[in-house]
Amino acid sequence: MFGAMTYSKYLILIRFAVAIFFAAVTFASFAGIAAAKDPAVTGVRLGVNNGKTRVVLDLTKAVPYSAFLLENPYRLVIDLPELDWGVNGDTGAAARGVVEGMRYGLFRAGNSRVVVDLKGPVRIVAHSALGKPERLMFDLLPLPKSKYKKGQAVALNNWKPPTGKAIPMPQAKPKGDRRRVVVIDAGHGGVDPGAVRGKTYEKRITMAVALEVKRQLDASKRYRVVLTRNRDIFLELRDRVKLAQDSEGDIFISLHADTHPKRATRGASIYTLSERASDKEAARLAKKENASDIVGGLDLSPYSKEVTGFLLDLTRRRTMEESSVFANMMIAQFRKKKINMQPYKTHRFAGFAVLKAPDVPSVLVELGYLSNKTDKKMLLSKNFRKKVGRAILTALDDFFKHIDDLAAR
Numbered sequence: 001m002f003g004a005m006t007y008s009k010y011l012i013l014i015r016f017a018v019a020i021f022f023a024a025v026t027f028a029s030f031a032g033i034a035a036a037k038d039p040a041v042t043g044v045r046l047g048v049n050n051g052k053t054r055v056v057l058d059l060t061k062a063v064p065y066s067a068f069l070l071e072n073p074y075r076l077v078i079d080l081p082e083l084d085w086g087v088n089g090d091t092g093a094a095a096r097g098v099v100e101g102m103r104y105g106l107f108r109a110g111n112s113r114v115v116v117d118l119k120g121p122v123r124i125v126a127h128s129a130l131g132k133p134e135r136l137m138f139d140l141l142p143l144p145k146s147k148y149k150k151g152q153a154v155a156l157n158n159w160k161p162p163t164g165k166a167i168p169m170p171q172a173k174p175k176g177d178r179r180r181v182v183v184i185d186a187g188h189g190g191v192d193p194g195a196v197r198g199k200t201y202e203k204r205i206t207m208a209v210a211l212e213v214k215r216q217l218d219a220s221k222r223y224r225v226v227l228t229r230n231r232d233i234f235l236e237l238r239d240r241v242k243l244a245q246d247s248e249g250d251i252f253i254s255l256h257a258d259t260h261p262k263r264a265t266r267g268a269s270i271y272t273l274s275e276r277a278s279d280k281e282a283a284r285l286a287k288k289e290n291a292s293d294i295v296g297g298l299d300l301s302p303y304s305k306e307v308t309g310f311l312l313d314l315t316r317r318r319t320m321e322e323s324s325v326f327a328n329m330m331i332a333q334f335r336k337k338k339i340n341m342q343p344y345k346t347h348r349f350a351g352f353a354v355l356k357a358p359d360v361p362s363v364l365v366e367l368g369y370l371s372n373k374t375d376k377k378m379l380l381s382k383n384f385r386k387k388v389g390r391a392i393l394t395a396l397d398d399f400f401k402h403i404d405d406l407a408a409r
């Protein structure tokens with residue numbers, strides 16, 4: 001069948017073909033044009049012409065869109081069907097014209113989103129979907145504040161993004177399941193990348209750690225684990241809290257990895273809720289973490305009149321005490337597992353929105369700093385995730401033993 005070709009030559013030929021095939025596949029996925037079922041974005045570009053700033057999205061297929069403007073701070077939000085983000089970017093690198101920065105990613109199931117941060121008020125003066133090659137285009141004209149009109153919204157053929165449920169429905173605890181419910185919250189996600197350093201995203205580190213913690217807790221068979229998210233999707237802070245409450249969480253652990261202006265700063269620290277921050281750094285961090293909803297392109301003005309503080313009733317007081325007890329037990333376990341901790345002020349507190357469930361003890365863990373070389377390398381390592389998983393599992397055992405001992409008294 002192969003004529004004069006020897007069997008070994010035939011084998012070499014096959015290997016060569018396989019290598020070419022894999023090289024092509026690798027290239028295709030790098031270029032973001034792998035055979036994905038969703039249309040893909042292959043580029044996001046900015047241009048300035050005649051005082052107008054143009055935002056262009058390059059696509060593999062035509063898609064509908066809707067877009068609207070928000071203030072406090074000024075933003076342009078572009079909603080699209082669920083897309084494959086081949087370009088995989090987000091950062092503040094793109095600053096041109098009226099654009100200060102932008103990010104993109106999944107917002108809700110079936111709804112991808114681009115959030116463009118603006119330097120000031122604008123009007124959308126033109127928008128269109130162009131073919132060959134497929135692209136979307138938005139022209140923004142800066143305006144004086146006095147001429148800015150609130151609530152401008154545009155769309156292609158009145159298209160609206162699907163209004164699916166934002167959060168996964170909490171699964172009711174099966175009858176007879178007496179295990180404690182541990183809610184693990186992978187910070188950020190989707191259109192909100194969290195802290196970014198080069199190609200390292202906080203949202204991916206938190207997801208990887210959350211999955212490893214779940215794996216270890218599941219293996220122990222002592223806990224029922226609920227993840228607030230299990231994929232790269234955006235989730236409002238209040239929905240994370242609600243999910244913890246609705247799934248009858250016995251404890252809530254939010255995972256993060258921040259950046260710090262000082263590159264030398266490193267180490268983990270654990271935060272609990274308080275009205276007043278323990279220190280300036282804790283206050284800075286809470287402000288940053290609480291901005292997640294703004295990053296995701298939400299209009300928070302309906303909530304601005306809401307009382308931002310909280311009532312210190314008996315339930316809340318007990319929850320806060322328990323949160324502190326757990327935070328200290330976690331610190332002890334982190335130290336035992338030789339996870340590098342901040343040298344002082346290891347347990348700190350501030351007004352984190354995600355820790356506000358009045359009836360679920362909650363802690364926020366900053367695993368380390370992406371801005372520190374050693375920490376960044378550690379945060380990306382499997383060994384680190386394993387250590388964190390073991391530390392959390394032991395801290396949970398200690399904590400619930402403490403709670404049971406108190407109840408037995």
Ligand SMILES: [Zn+2]
Nearest residue numbers: 187194256257
């Ligand atoms: Zn964070």
